[in-house]
Amino acid sequence: MVNKWLKCVSMALLLLVMAGCASDNLEKMIPADATGVVSIDVPDILKKAGMIDDGKIVLPQSLKQVIDANDTSPLCVLLNDLPQMGINTDDKAYAFFTAKTFGRVLLAGLEDPAKARKTLELRVGGDFNKVEGLDCMYVGDNLYVIDGNVLFIGTVNKAMEVARVAKAAKSILSKTATSITDNKEVKQVLHDGDAEINAWMQGKGLRSILNKSEVYRELSHKMPLIGIFTESDIDAVTCKIDFDDEQVEMNAGIIAGENSEYAQLLNTTLGKPSGDVLKAIPNSMDYIFSMSVKGDSFVKLKQIQQLLAMFGKLPYIGRIDLASILSTVDGPFTIGLARDPHLEGEWNMVLATRSTDPEGVVKQISSFANSMGQAPEMYEGEYIYQYDNKMIRIGVIDGILYLKMLDYEQTEGYAYELKPVRSFFDDALIGIFAQTRNDSINGYFDFGLKDIFNGKGHFYTNQPKSNASLEFLRSLCSIKVGSGLGNEDDEDNDFSSFMSGAIDKLQPMD
Secondary structure, three states: OOHHHHHHHHHHHHHHHHHHHHHHHHHHEEOOOOOEEEEEEEHHHHHOOOEEOEEEOOHHHHHHHHHHHHOOHHHHHHHHHHHHHOOOOOOOEEEEOOOOOOOEEEEEOOOOOHHHHHHHHHEEEEEEEEOOOOOEEEOOOOEEEEEOEEEEEEEEEOOOOOHHHHHHHHHOOOOOOOOOHHHHHHHHHHHEEEEEEEEEEEEHHHHHHHHHHHHHHHHHOOOHHHHHHHHOOEEEEEEEEOOOOEEEEEEEEEEHHHHHHHHHHHHHHHHHHHHHHHHHEEEEOOEEEEEEHHHHOOOOOHHHHHHHHHHHHOOOHHHOHHHHHOOOOOEEEEEEEEEEEOOOOOOOEEEEEEEHHHHHHHHHHEEEEEEEOOOOEEEEEEEEEEEOOOOEEEEEEEEEEEEEEEEEOOOOEEEEEHHHHHHHHHOOOEEEEEEEEEEEEEEEEEEEEEOEEEEEEEEEEEEOOOOOOHHHHHHHHHOOOOOOOOOOOOOOOHHHHHHHHHHHEEEOOO
């Protein structure tokens, strides 16, 4: 009896060691010159999300419903294929980034290579062939390799013949180069505590990845302010995400010198955070973004100067002295956004900020509108205009200047009344809050910087008994692809086109 028990214990320990060795082998494939790496504890995430049944991956019905409703989402495609991929549910997976042949690489352990091969060929529309001794498929910019029980998916930095790409993959899979695990700093990040996802990214690596993104290039052109983080002298960024039943927690670190350009810039321009500004933000907004700034310093930033220059070139509306308006900001500058339920691609929006001269700003906007023949209606202290299908309301509440662009008469309450949201923005120098609605379950996500080097975020729901890890995946899957501010194919989506046409739609109330 004792011998039988010892055999069972020995077998269990052997399985654990084998699982650990498998993940360790994948980790050793990551080259030392990788500019970023992410470890993903697939077994723990699947278990905590209730997606493992008798050792097999099973999608809960509630998750299937969301996936079916948004089957163009890359995450939805991945999760939908997961049960048929033959993934080893005992191994961690890794993603890493390089500046060499491959821009990014995914490594995962396989339990059934044949299932992975079949699923990938069906999904990608290609065939696996032997190249440089590897079983691989090269479609578009992606190389798919099944090497024993390892799945390798790499995206090349530039197009080249398949033999060269396969040779580079073979070098990684053979572990002939020095591994990232020899870097103590990175290894500590990858094995930091019980988090299911751990990430480390060099500052220059992050910039390199973003500069190759067409979406980022367009975003940075229209919103130069993003360059404060992406183009500064940050050394590295770290992140860990811990999944649990009650909440998902995220912790991020920005590694930069105390006297770095990044630190000096934010210390000079960031102001005192406050949740009071939420008194003007409806609680129905899908997204709320806030940045606490010292207006007089903020307008001197080169990124803001670029925006002001763009604004000044616009017909008519460019006559507004936007610099003087922004210089009055003293604290949170906050934007609330919600999808327009009536018009596809349109958004309801609210801007709110604490200003040193809110009444003066309102008068300046009103004077400009009057000069354009757009006299407002006055109602309960608000200046009211008609803008296309929306009503614009400009006013002041408790020293907070606000502008609302809604296509409905507001009856809901304000985000200030949501205590967790108010507490979050009370401490966040820069913060974002988002909410999703799936069935009767509302998901809430917040992430913010309490100081310039540390960020923290949470995901939780309005149902204490719901599985937060599963609901987090459902919320990510519910994000519509291409659901930016307007239709991507609409040339009026451009900042200049939008603003130059805005004044033509601004009309007095009948």
